[in-house]
Amino acid sequence: MAGRTLYDKLWDSHLVTQRDDGSALVYIDRHLLHEVTSPQAFEGLSLTGRTPWRLAANLATVDHNVPTENQSAGVSAIEDPTSRLQVQTLDENCDAFNVTQFKMGDPRAGIVHVIGPEQGATLPGMTVVCGDSHTATHGAFAALAHGIGTSEVEHVLATQCLVAKKMKNMRVTVTGPLGFSVTAKDVILAIIGQIGTAGGTGCAIEFAGEGIQSLSMEGRMTVCNMAIEAGARVGLIAVDCKTIDYVKDRPYSPSGTDWEKAVEAWTDLVSDSDAQFDHEVVIDGSVIEPQVSWGTNPEMVTGVSGHVPDPDVIDDPIRRGAFERALTYMGLKANQPIKSIRLDRVFIGSCTNSRIEDLREAAAVVDGKRVADSVIQAMVVPGSGLVKEQAEAEGLDVIFREAGFEWRDPGCSMCLAMNADRLGPGEHCASTSNRNFEGRQGTGGRTHLVSPVMAAAAAIAGHFVDVRDWL
Amino acid sequence: MQQFVKETGLVVPLDRSNIDTDQIIPKQYLKSIKRSGFGVNLFDDWRYMEPGEPGMDHAARPLNPDFVLNDPRYAGAGILLVRDNFGCGSSREHAPWAILEYGFKAVIAPSYADIFFNNSFKNGLLPVILAESEVDALFALATGANSVELTIDLQAQTVVGPNGFGASFDIDPFRKTCLLEGLDEIGLSLKDADAIRAYEAKRAADAPWLFRN
Numbered sequence: 202m203a204g205r206t207l208y209d210k211l212w213d214s215h216l217v218t219q220r221d222d223g224s225a226l227v228y229i230d231r232h233l234l235h236e237v238t239s240p241q242a243f244e245g246l247s248l249t250g251r252t253p254w255r256l257a258a259n260l261a262t263v264d265h266n267v268p269t270e271n272q273s274a275g276v277s278a279i280e281d282p283t284s285r286l287q288v289q290t291l292d293e294n295c296d297a298f299n300v301t302q303f304k305m306g307d308p309r310a311g312i313v314h315v316i317g318p319e320q321g322a323t324l325p326g327m328t329v330v331c332g333d334s335h336t337a338t339h340g341a342f343a344a345l346a347h348g349i350g351t352s353e354v355e356h357v358l359a360t361q362c363l364v365a366k367k368m369k370n371m372r373v374t375v376t377g378p379l380g381f382s383v384t385a386k387d388v389i390l391a392i393i394g395q396i397g398t399a400g401g402t403g404c405a406i407e408f409a410g411e412g413i414q415s416l417s418m419e420g421r422m423t424v425c426n427m428a429i430e431a432g433a434r435v436g437l438i439a440v441d442c443k444t445i446d447y448v449k450d451r452p453y454s455p456s457g458t459d460w461e462k463a464v465e466a467w468t469d470l471v472s473d474s475d476a477q478f479d480h481e482v483v484i485d486g487s488v489i490e491p492q493v494s495w496g497t498n499p500e501m502v503t504g505v506s507g508h509v510p511d512p513d514v515i516d517d518p519i520r521r522g523a524f525e526r527a528l529t530y531m532g533l534k535a536n537q538p539i540k541s542i543r544l545d546r547v548f549i550g551s552c553t554n555s556r557i558e559d560l561r562e563a564a565a566v567v568d569g570k571r572v573a574d575s576v577i578q579a580m581v582v583p584g585s586g587l588v589k590e591q592a593e594a595e596g597l598d599v600i601f602r603e604a605g606f607e608w609r610d611p612g613c614s615m616c617l618a619m620n621a622d623r624l625g626p627g628e629h630c631a632s633t634s635n636r637n638f639e640g641r642q643g644t645g646g647r648t649h650l651v652s653p654v655m656a657a658a659a660a661i662a663g664h665f666v667d668v669r670d671w672l
Numbered sequence: 673m674q675q676f677v678k679e680t681g682l683v684v685p686l687d688r689s690n691i692d693t694d695q696i697i698p699k700q701y702l703k704s705i706k707r708s709g710f711g712v713n714l715f716d717d718w719r720y721m722e723p724g725e726p727g728m729d730h731a732a733r734p735l736n737p738d739f740v741l742n743d744p745r746y747a748g749a750g751i752l753l754v755r756d757n758f759g760c761g762s763s764r765e766h767a768p769w770a771i772l773e774y775g776f777k778a779v780i781a782p783s784y785a786d787i788f789f790n791n792s793f794k795n796g797l798l799p800v801i802l803a804e805s806e807v808d809a810l811f812a813l814a815t816g817a818n819s820v821e822l823t824i825d826l827q828a829q830t831v832v833g834p835n836g837f838g839a840s841f842d843i844d845p846f847r848k849t850c851l852l853e854g855l856d857e858i859g860l861s862l863k864d865a866d867a868i869r870a871y872e873a874k875r876a877a878d879a880p881w882l883f884r885n
Contacts, residue, residue, distance in 0.1 A: 638692045
């Protein structure tokens with residue numbers, strides 16, 4: 202028998218039934234829920250008189266709508282009545298159906314893709330789904346994890362399964378070693394810049410190679426998080442000792458003899474050496490430099506020493522038109538140096554980059570310095586209440602505040618502007634989030650995707666700089 | 673779920689690639705806890721002159737005359753024609769809800785993002801995939817002085833239009849059946865309840881830690 206990829210193994214171990222028409226029923230081990238994509242699913246259950254198939258598989262939190270100030274006041278701290286109603290609706294649904302939920306103000310609450318791994322609710326070998334495209338994050342643990350729509354949220358609640366079709370296998374190998382101060386964020390942005398926003402459509406991407414293995418678990422989560430920005434619902438990284446060390450002793454992790462049995466099973470969660478991939482891409486990690494996005498989708502990205510591209514030299518008329526539109530929206534000129542882009546706001550946070558290592562690295566850059574006067578706002582939003590507590594125990598909050606950053610409560614915050622944190626029209630933002638689409642961070646807002654250290658340095662300088670010159 | 677059998681409708685050419693779900697239905701409208709009410713905010717940032725917020729009287733907002741959906745030629749259109757990678761980005765099912773509620777029954781594109789593609793089928797919206805050259809030909813037809821009608825026949829898997837335009841498309845047989853019959857997918861899956869229980873029993877023996885909490 203030919204060798205199997207990691208994705209093949211995860212698929213095989215969760216197959217409930219294979220139907221004649223090519224579709225399959227796949228079992229879901231962990232279902233994460235949040236307030237935005239679940240209300241219509243719970244309503245559907247109520248209308249049909251169905252109940253959750255396996256309650257313990259579900260874990261809910263509130264993240265998209267929550268304000269990042271004064272969370273201890275609870276739901277009443279949400280000023281916008283429609284946001285407040287959505288959060289209250291999740292509270293009520295979780296109470297009515299007995300779903301475990303970390304409510305607003307609970308220190309365990311935070312961004313759904315931060316708290317899953319933090320709690321050990323995400324484990325190697327699991328299938329993990331959530332009504333959120335960045336569920337790919339959890340693939341860093343060799344879990345088969347992907348975003349689903351609201352109809353599927355209801356389907357998983359009712360059946361503990363999804364109707365699915367097997368994806369194709371794709372491997373992106375990043376040869377190493379990575380350069381000094383080149384982060385996981387730079388690696389994934391460089392990958393998307395090369396393969397494009399649809400480069401992984403229809404595929405589960407396994408990230409491999411020294412450039413990936415050298416990353417910490419938090420860095421690996423950053424890489425897998427943005428697989429969807431390359432069109433792949435699933436990002437995966439094989440299990441190694443870093444994976445197992447990270448998972449150990451977390452609240453939902455197995456213990457005792459379960460732990461020993463689990464570790465033994467998890468060591469097989471790697472692609473066999475003779476496994477075949479449908480697509481292979483190899484990227485030289487040693488030449489990746491810190492990345493900055495200049496356009497309106499994540500493939501419109503370049504190195505910090507580069508320039509905004511010139512649409513006139515592009516032959517394909519559709520692509521040229523897209524570049525022209527992007528430059529108009531972004532208020533940038535062709536051939537403008539990336540370092541000449543001035544920033545109005547800086548956002549460090551989101552499910553991509555709000556974990557403790559992200560905050561430590563950013564704090565090291567700003568320690569003893571001051572945010573430039575021209576920057577209206579620089580904010581740091583930890584990914585969870587526990588990340589916030591940890592950062593405060595290490596004094597990172599003091600470093601950020603003394604440098605002129607705002608230190609906030611956890612949530613999705615300015616990544617998607619469903620809450621009070623947002624860009625004004627025309628404002629440029631150095632953002633550690635994952636999407637630079639038009640209006641994503643606020644109507645007319647101009648997003649530049651960067652790593653936490655690049656965002657931190659840009660906040661101090663007031664424009665993009667090569668953070669490697671600072672460290 | 674809404675059935676889809678055969679639809680004849682005007683086609684609107686929206687000549688952009690990589691249209692993300694944030695553009696299809698901007699985030700401020702996702703705060704709703706309902707499945708309806710999104711049609712008026714489809715392509716909100718492009719469609720209206722000024723930024724919109726939930727609760728506004730959208731009928732009173734000035735329309736952007738340069739946006740193709742607002743062109744009187746395409747009033748009452750039922751088919752949306754777009755470029756590649758349509759529906760990329762966020763997993764929000766509000767995107768197909770908004771497209772359907774606006775009045776579209778089908779989308780035609782050379783390619784779609786996976787999650788949007790999947791979500792469309794769950795709601796009776798047919799995402800047709802045609803070859804790049806066929807999509808080019810449709811853009812040429814649809815951007816002429818007169819709007820054009822197309823007929824999409826799911827049973828036959830064909831798209832037929834004026835000037836002899838005809839194309840066929842592929843579709844997964846399970847999805848085709850669900851659309852043709854408007855089937856309840858959860859009800860179908862629950863017919864396999866015994867298989868799900870059998871899987872759980874075997875899995876719990878092999879990997880008991882997955883069933884502890």
